[in-house]
Amino acid sequence: MATESSEGEEETKLMGGNPQLVVDGDLREMAKNAAWSVSSCKPGNGVSALRDDNYETYWQSDGAQPHLVNIQFQKKVKLQLVALYVDFNLDESYTPSKISIRAGDGFHNLKEIKTVELVKPTGWVYISLSGNDPREAFVNTFMLQIGVLSNHLNGRDTHVRQIKVYGPQPNPIPLQPFQFTSTEFITYSILR
Amino acid sequence: MEAVLIECVQNSLRHLLYRNAIFMCERLCSEFPSETNLQLLAACYLQSNQAYSAYHILKGTQLPQSRYLFAISCYQMDLLNEAEMALCPSNEPMAEVPNGAAGHYLLGLIYRYTDRLKIAAHQFNQALSLDPLLWAAYEELCRLGAAGEATTVFGESASECIQKQYMSHHDAGPQLQASSDDHNAVSGRQQMADNVSTRQLRHLNANNIKDNSLNHNGAVFSGSTAASQPSNSVHSNISFYNTPSPMATQLSGVAPPPLCRNVIPNGQLSSSVSADVSPRSTVKSTLQPPRRKFVDEGKLRKISGRLFSDSGPRRSTRLAGEGGPATNTSGVPVNVGNGTTHSSKYPTSSKLGSSTSRSVTVKKGQSLPTETVNEVVDDSRLNTVATTSGSSQSFDTRSCEHDGSMSRASTSVSKVANGALEVLSLLKILGEGYRLSCLYRCKDALDVFLQLPLKHYNTSWVLSQVGKAHFELVDYIEAERAFRGARLASPYSLEGMDIYSTVLYHLKEDMKLSYLAQELISTDRLAPQSWCAMGNCYSMQKDHETALKNFQRAVQLNSRFTYAHTLCGHEYVALEDYENGIKSYQNALQIDTRHYNAWYGLAMIYLRQEKYEFSEHHFRKALNINPCSSVIMSYLGTSLHALKRNEEALAVMEKAIIADKKNPLPMYQKANILVSLEDFDGALAVLEELKEYAPRESSVYALMGKIYKRRLMYDKAMLHFDLALDLKPSATDVATIKAAMEKLHVPDELEDSI
Numbered sequence: 001m002a003t004e005s006s007e008g009e010e011e012t013k014l015m016g017g018n019p020q021l022v023v024d025g026d027l028r029e030m031a032k033n034a035a036w037s038v039s040s041c042k043p044g045n046g047v048s049a050l051r052d053d054n055y056e057t058y059w060q061s062d063g064a065q066p067h068l069v070n071i072q073f074q075k076k077v078k079l080q081l082v083a084l085y086v087d088f089n090l091d092e093s094y095t096p097s098k099i100s101i102r103a104g105d106g107f108h109n110l111k112e113i114k115t116v117e118l119v120k121p122t123g124w125v126y127i128s129l130s131g132n133d134p135r136e137a138f139v140n141t142f143m144l145q146i147g148v149l150s151n152h153l154n155g156r157d158t159h160v161r162q163i164k165v166y167g168p169q170p171n172p173i174p175l176q177p178f179q180f181t182s183t184e185f186i187t188y189s190i191l192r
Numbered sequence: 193m194e195a196v197l198i199e200c201v202q203n204s205l206r207h208l209l210y211r212n213a214i215f216m217c218e219r220l221c222s223e224f225p226s227e228t229n230l231q232l233l234a235a236c237y238l239q240s241n242q243a244y245s246a247y248h249i250l251k252g253t254q255l256p257q258s259r260y261l262f263a264i265s266c267y268q269m270d271l272l273n274e275a276e277m278a279l280c281p282s283n284e285p286m287a288e289v290p291n292g293a294a295g296h297y298l299l300g301l302i303y304r305y306t307d308r309l310k311i312a313a314h315q316f317n318q319a320l321s322l323d324p325l326l327w328a329a330y331e332e333l334c335r336l337g338a339a340g341e342a343t344t345v346f347g348e349s350a351s352e353c354i355q356k357q358y359m360s361h362h363d364a365g366p367q368l369q370a371s372s373d374d375h376n377a378v379s380g381r382q383q384m385a386d387n388v389s390t391r392q393l394r395h396l397n398a399n400n401i402k403d404n405s406l407n408h409n410g411a412v413f414s415g416s417t418a419a420s421q422p423s424n425s426v427h428s429n430i431s432f433y434n435t436p437s438p439m440a441t442q443l444s445g446v447a448p449p450p451l452c453r454n455v456i457p458n459g460q461l462s463s464s465v466s467a468d469v470s471p472r473s474t475v476k477s478t479l480q481p482p483r484r485k486f487v488d489e490g491k492l493r494k495i496s497g498r499l500f501s502d503s504g505p506r507r508s509t510r511l512a513g514e515g516g517p518a519t520n521t522s523g524v525p526v527n528v529g530n531g532t533t534h535s536s537k538y539p540t541s542s543k544l545g546s547s548t549s550r551s552v553t554v555k556k557g558q559s560l561p562t563e564t565v566n567e568v569v570d571d572s573r574l575n576t577v578a579t580t581s582g583s584s585q586s587f588d589t590r591s592c593e594h595d596g597s598m599s600r601a602s603t604s605v606s607k608v609a610n611g612a613l614e615v616l617s618l619l620k621i622l623g624e625g626y627r628l629s630c631l632y633r634c635k636d637a638l639d640v641f642l643q644l645p646l647k648h649y650n651t652s653w654v655l656s657q658v659g660k661a662h663f664e665l666v667d668y669i670e671a672e673r674a675f676r677g678a679r680l681a682s683p684y685s686l687e688g689m690d691i692y693s694t695v696l697y698h699l700k701e702d703m704k705l706s707y708l709a710q711e712l713i714s715t716d717r718l719a720p721q722s723w724c725a726m727g728n729c730y731s732m733q734k735d736h737e738t739a740l741k742n743f744q745r746a747v748q749l750n751s752r753f754t755y756a757h758t759l760c761g762h763e764y765v766a767l768e769d770y771e772n773g774i775k776s777y778q779n780a781l782q783i784d785t786r787h788y789n790a791w792y793g794l795a796m797i798y799l800r801q802e803k804y805e806f807s808e809h810h811f812r813k814a815l816n817i818n819p820c821s822s823v824i825m826s827y828l829g830t831s832l833h834a835l836k837r838n839e840e841a842l843a844v845m846e847k848a849i850i851a852d853k854k855n856p857l858p859m860y861q862k863a864n865i866l867v868s869l870e871d872f873d874g875a876l877a878v879l880e881e882l883k884e885y886a887p888r889e890s891s892v893y894a895l896m897g898k899i900y901k902r903r904l905m906y907d908k909a910m911l912h913f914d915l916a917l918d919l920k921p922s923a924t925d926v927a928t929i930k931a932a933m934e935k936l937h938v939p940d941e942l943e944d945s946i
Binding site: 176183184 | 666668694697698700734759762789792796799800821822823824830834854855856857860864885886888889890891894895898916919920921922923924925926927928930931934
């Protein structure tokens with residue numbers, strides 16, 4: 001079950017963008033073993049361009065809006081952050097403008113959890129999935145869908161160069177209710 | 193031409209000029225093709241790291257030395273089957289392994305790396321029995337966990353073995369001669385009983401006594417003519433003894449014991465002897481020291497030699513220092529040397545002499561090499577000599593002489609014996625320490641190592657072992673200290689540095705670790721330990737992919753370096769690539785089944801994959817090898833708890849708590865188990881105790897808060913949750929705790945997070 005954010009209907013405006021990817025140390029990229037798919041693409045600019053760590057290659061959609069990127073995980077994961085690399089200077093009318101993030105168990109019960117509006121982004125854009133409530137720091141879900149609802153300058157198709165999805169670091173020690181913080185515990189907790 | 197070429201090749205090898213050696217040896221082999229020359233060529237190739245060349249030229253050869261060299265080249269090229277065939281041809285099951293101890297050791301290594309551990313241990317034991325100083329064989333036995341106690345391995349039999357080896361290597365001839373000498377002397381004595389007058393006896397005794405510079409002894413005989421003469425004769429004896437060979441001819445068939453012989457060459461007059469003796473002095477002095485050494489071998493000598501030897505060795509050293517017989521005091525060693533050399537001239541069985549000397553020794557009792565003992569012995573000997581009748585005197589003289597000659601031989605013999613004993617006593621301590629640390633009885637190992645003399649303790653090998661022992665005891669601070677000492681002692685040594693890097697990793701000392709890694713790489717880029725250290729450095733910074741690359745490099749450099757495989761496994765697990773992790777750990781275990789870290793790694797993977805039976809099995813295997821590790825015990829308890837075998841889990845946790853008081857984890861796990869068993873009071877008690885040990889651990893307070901919440905003691909629960917949050921837990925835990933706090937009054941069953 002996806003936990004719902006209380007402010008699922010609000011929009012956030014995001015401006016600018018970071019050319020470098022800067023993420024907290026306690027976050028971990030979660031989507032390496034996930035199944036990625038897109039609603040449509042131009043040949044040669046497929047979904048693999050989203051994950052190749054290359055800013056030159058991009059995914060180009062080829063169909064009707066909204067354009068969707070689907071990420072399906074093997075089991076329920078806690079997600080905290082989505083990072084997108086888009087560049088208005090290079091892509092102009094292909095740059096996404098309105099983005100909606102949905103989560104759920106599968107295609108049948110996706111629910112929108114976040115909407116953002118990008119304004120001339122040039123680099124990495126971070127979209128946090130947490131709610132205001134500290135209890136809702138994570139979205140616990142099987143599937144994430146990133147939907148591009150509209151582009152800058154009313155473009156039809158969109159270019160996205162990279163997408164990364166982050167969640168919390170797992171407990172290094174299995175079967176523990178809580179993670180250890182003090183040096184004594186950590187020293188004795190692993191053998192190397 | 194052949195001899196010239198061989199000499200040239202060996203000279204080049206001695207001076208480490210391999211290119212020259214190989215070139216000349218190739219010319220030698222083409223000019224005089226023979227298997228011995230081929231062996232020499234192979235040796236040149238092997239010494240300059242061209243095992244493949246040696247392999248090709250020695251293929252098919254049959255001589256033992258060739259087979260041994262061929263086996264070495266196969267081993268270096270990793271062709272273990274062929275190496276084994278060479279050492280142990282299948283069509284000759286009873287053939288002797290070439291090169292004795294070395295061959296057995298190589299065969300043992302081959303068996304070990306082809307997974308036949310029992311026969312490997314058997315081979316190493318054989319190697320050790322043939323050559324007790326083959327430390328590498330004992331090391332391998334320890335690593336296989338099959339080593340006998342060091343005191344027995346490096347004990348009496350070992351010392352006898354070493355002396356026999358020494359003797360056979362240096363002095364096959366002299367030994368026999370010495371014995372025959374005595375024999376001749378004995379028989380001659382009987383014939384020349386009259387010749388062997390008391391005068392001779394006195395001479396002998398006086399000489400001996402004088403040589404021993406025992407004043408009172410000298411005084412006893414001062415009155416006799418022998419006294420004056422002995423001084424001369426001593427001189428002459430000394431000089432005389434310097435050149436045994438001429439003496440030998442003179443002495444052959446002469447009854448008097450070597451001493452007397454020297455004094456009385458052909459005839460029976462000491463004066464004549466001395467006269468004859470003098471001219472030879474110069475010639476003999478030069479030859480003396482080496483002869484003495486040769487004579488030193490011979491356990492037989494040792495016993496009789498003891499009587500006179502205490503003064504002997506000392507005198508010998510003094511003599512050697514003085515560069516020749518100069519004084520009376522130096523006479524004894526000279527005499528001894530001469531005597532021994534002389535005795536060597538006479539190829540009669542030494543047994544008679546030795547038995548006599550032994551009997552004498554027995555009479556005098558076991559004498560320790562001390563001056564006083566000597567004196568006592570001499571005194572008693574003198575007394576016996578003086579009091580016995582002619583025949584007995586002659587017998588005594590003879591025995592004295594035998595003893596004299598024996599002592600000559602035995603001084604050198606006793607020197608070797610002493611040397612062997614000293615080496616063995618050192619090896620006993622080192623061996624015992626290493627054996628205990630391989631059995632993971634680390635506290636005992638540390639105690640044993642502390643018995644070493646300081647100059648040996650402060651060497652890099654010993655300090656590395658000490659550091660490793662502390663590391664196994666999870667005492668990383670002490671381990672770091674020991675390893676630091678090891679680095680100071682030998683900054684170029686790489687032994688144990690991989691463990692040092694792991695210690696620094698545990699202590700989170702990133703500066704020291706990166707410095708260590710850089711230093712190691714600059715010392716030796718081709719050593720697996722350097723890359724292990726580098727990998728640990730990256731792993732500490734959470735860059736697991738680079739760390740993995742470094743560990744894989746270490747594996748490439750030496751695929752038999754077990755720890756590199758295990759570290760690869762750890763990195764794969766950190767990257768959540770469990771399949772490759774399992775493969776790496778299994779590789780490590782293939783090389784060394786007793787590497788408990790790999791068993792632990794496998795068990796942790798299965799624990800994460802929730803295959804609890806597998807994990808329990810593997811934790812037990814790890815615990816079998818290292819029974820004192822509280823970490824393994826606590827994880828075993830966790831697996832048992834996951835299998836719902838809670839009683840066993842609690843029992844194991846108790847053991848873990850007792851095993852290491854400083855480890856807080858077993859107590860925490862025990863509390864966990866108690867909570868799941870709904871024994872909240874017990875759990876709380878344990879956690880209260882744990883608070884004392886680790887007051888800043890947020891998970892303790894979080895767990896207590898959880899328990900209080902279950903017990904509906906909401907105030908306490910809130911308090912503890914706050915405390916837990918203050919200690920800055922991870923983001924996940926913050927969320928969990930806060931959620932628990934918000935829904936404090938909602939029973940746990942409705943929540944899915946806690």
